[in-house]
Amino acid sequence: MNHLLDLASRKLWRLTGRPVDLHGTESWLAAPTSRTARVADGWLATEAARHGGRLEEDSATAGLLPSMAVLDGPGFDAACLRPEVRDFYEHTAAWQMEVWTGWSPVFWPAGELVSRLYGRRVEQLALPMRPLDVAHGMDSRLTLIRDGDGAQVAAAWVRTLRRGGRHVFSGCYSARLLPGADRPSVHVAFPLESGNVQVFLRPSVTAAGGLVLASPPGRFGQDGAYVVVRDRRDHAARVPLHETFHVYVDQAGVLRTDHELRLRRTWAVRLHYKLERAA
Incomplete structure (x- = not known):
């Protein structure tokens, strides 16, 4: 049954x-895939081999990006970010997080269905459905x-x-320049x-030195969300899912993130992260 669900979705x-x-x-849409239905972290070695390189694990200073300056261009200057915001992205492994989640009542039933049929089974994109899930x-x-060449x-x-140790998200993060764009996006x-x-x-x-990351509506080839599948050959679809991350330092000096996921213009789920540097 699970195999048929995955095949039907492709x-x-x-x-x-x-x-x-x-x-x-x-x-620009070339990205890692999984060879098996259960994703977890089984794709890492294959992705390193695709780049002709290696994996670097257990680095206490590893970051999602080697430097926020890789995103610099017209309209964005990493030097204007608060040091805490920049440090999180450049030394992510040194930070710990707490997370809270809230679903729109309209989208909760669909989210629960997708979570049961796909997210928890494949251990990928398994958005927490209830606040106690992440308590x-x-x-x-x-x-890395x-x-x-070691880059x-x-x-x-x-x-x-x-x-329980169940995988929730397994993502590959980098900076990537879209066709015709004047500066890189976070991919x-x-x-x-x-x-x-x-x-x-x-x-x-x-203005306060916070970071906003947004995937707005647009055309194919612009910032946004995409699904890519391999079924005899590769196919891609732009989907009307839009995200906004606001990473900021609050009045008490605590680094926080507000994350909203929308279907077209209607919000579906909101997450809030409290980020603290490990002692």
Whole structure:
């Protein structure tokens, strides 16, 4: 039954998407996939091999990005960020997090269904459905993916529930320039069997030195969310899911993140993170 569900979902995305050449004109959509239905962290070695490099684990100073300056360009200057915000992205492994979640009553039934049928089973994109799901906290592990020259090309951020150890998210983070864009976006890919979900987030700096990452509505090839599947050949579809992250320092000096996920213009789920540097 599970195999049929996964196969049917790939057929659906093939019908609603468009053929893409991940080695040519749509190489900006090339991203890791999973060879098995259960994702967890099984894709890491394959992705390192794709870059002709290696994995670097257990680094206490590893960050999602080697430097926030890789996002610099017209309209964004990493030097204007608060030091705490910049430190989180450049030394993510040194930070701990607490998370709270709240679902819109309208979208909660659909979210619960997707979580039961897919998220918990494949251990990927398993959004917490209830506040108590994350009451005991969430652990994270950061693994750097380096190319043959030793440069960081991506970072794998794997998050698990502290109680039970179940995988919640397993993502590949990097900076990537979209076709025709004037500066890089934050690129996040969530591997799935024979495909992935990808989000391109456009960065901006607030007046208070906070960071906003947004995936707004737009055309194919612009910032936003995409599903890529391999079914005989590669197909990709832009989906009307939009995210906003606001990373900021509150009045008490605590680093926090407000995260909102919307379907078109209607909010579906909101998450709040409290971030603290490990002692």
